[in-house]
Amino acid sequence: xxxxxxxxxxxxxxxxxxxxxxxxxxxxxxxxxxxxxxxxxxxxxxxxxxxxxxxxxxxxxxxxxxxxxxxxxxxxxxxxxxxxxxxxxxxxxxxxxxxxxxxxxxxxx
Amino acid sequence: xxxxxxxxxxxxxxxxxxxxxxxxxxxxxxxxxxxxxxxxxxxxxxxxxxxxxxxxxxxxxxxxxxxxxxxxxxxxxxxxxxxxxxxxxxxxxxxxxxxxxxxxxxxxxxxxxxxx
Numbered sequence: 001x002x003x004x005x006x007x008x009x010x011x012x013x014x015x016x017x018x019x020x021x022x023x024x025x026x027x028x029x030x031x032x033x034x035x036x037x038x039x040x041x042x043x044x045x046x047x048x049x050x051x052x053x054x055x056x057x058x059x060x061x062x063x064x065x066x067x068x069x070x071x072x073x074x075x076x077x078x079x080x081x082x083x084x085x086x087x088x089x090x091x092x093x094x095x096x097x098x099x100x101x102x103x104x105x106x107x108x109x
Numbered sequence: 110x111x112x113x114x115x116x117x118x119x120x121x122x123x124x125x126x127x128x129x130x131x132x133x134x135x136x137x138x139x140x141x142x143x144x145x146x147x148x149x150x151x152x153x154x155x156x157x158x159x160x161x162x163x164x165x166x167x168x169x170x171x172x173x174x175x176x177x178x179x180x181x182x183x184x185x186x187x188x189x190x191x192x193x194x195x196x197x198x199x200x201x202x203x204x205x206x207x208x209x210x211x212x213x214x215x216x217x218x219x220x221x222x223x224x225x
Contacts, residue, residue, distance in 0.1 A: 032211055043113075043200060043216040051211045090152065097142070097202075097214060099152040 002027040002094035004074075010104045013081045021076040021103045023091030031093060033074045035065055038088040038102075047089075050074060061085070081107045111135070113217035115201050121223045127189040130220045133182055134203030142214060143176055143186050144200040152200075158184065170195075191224045198222070 004025045013019045025031055032051055036044040048059025055067045065076045076089060086107045091100040114133040122128055134141050142157040156166040158178045166176070173192070178184040188195055198219045206212035 034213070036216075043218045044202075046213050046215065049211075049213060097144075097152075097154065101151045 002031065003098050004033070004091045004093045004100045006089075006091055006100035006103045008103050009101070010106065012106045012108065015083050015107050015109050016080050019078050019081040019085070019105065019107070021089050021091075021105060023074045023076065023100060025072050025074055025091075025093050027093060031067075031074075033065075033067065034092040034097065035059065035063070035074075035076050036090045036092060036099075038090065040087075044090065047076070081105075083107050083109055113201055113203050113215055115199075115217035115220050117220060118218065119221045119223075121225065122191055123225050124192055125190045126224075127187065128191045128195075128222060128224070130186040130188075130199050130201075130222070132184045132186070132201030132217060134184070134201070135205075135215055136182065138203035138205045138215075139181070140204045140206070140212065140214075141178060141184050142202040142204075143184070144202065144216075145197045146200060146219070147197045155186070188222075191222075193224045196222055196224050 004023055006023055034049045035047040038044050047063050048057050050057050050067045058064045063078050067074050088102045088104050090102045116131045140159045143155040144152050146152045155168045156176045161178045176186045198221050200216050200219045202214040202216045204212035204214045
């Protein structure tokens with residue numbers, strides 16, 4: 001079984017600052033980890049995924065995520081946040097995606 | 110290139126009525142997933158198909174819910190009879206691959222269902 005947890009309901013960051021959205025996972029076997037973003041009244045959009053290989057995964061819109069096996073984490077990061085990054089972010093695991101509860105990211109001007 | 114198509118986008122119905130949600134996956138994709146999103150429960154997987162065959166329907170809330178995939182380009186999720194607690198956004202997603210867990214799922218825009 002594969003499951004994830006997102007410990008923060010909301011993350012606030014000022015525009016231009018780096019952002020991190022946290023995710024921890026619990027899996028048996030190889031972890032398949034995903035990040036999705038949801039804008040208001042829209043479907044989920046794929047950002048990036050970790051299957052194997054490099055621990056630093058680069059994705060869409062300048063986002064990246066670091067897979068850390070020892071800490072069982074897969075945090076989403078971006079060096080410089082934009083106001084337009086404000087949205088709901090979901091971490092997920094497994095082929096029948098088990099989603100975290102989501103983290104609302106608010107980037108203020 | 111069309112993504113996952115869902116219809117209707119919005120549905121308002123009265124308790125006890127039958128509701129049918131429709132999904133057209135991305136052409137060539139061989140797996141299809143139905144999810145439900147609510148404020149209280151977040152995103153829940155209801156059922157998924159691989160090569161038109163239901164693989165796991167353990168997420169379907171109760172017998173009032175049923176899903177079919179008669180061919181590779183069409184799936185339905187039916188609620189009969191509907192209840193107010195079924196009010197949610199229902200998403201369909203599709204993916205392509207060997208069903209090993211590495212595939213990326215692509216989501217439709219969702220159907221917002223309100224049962225009065």
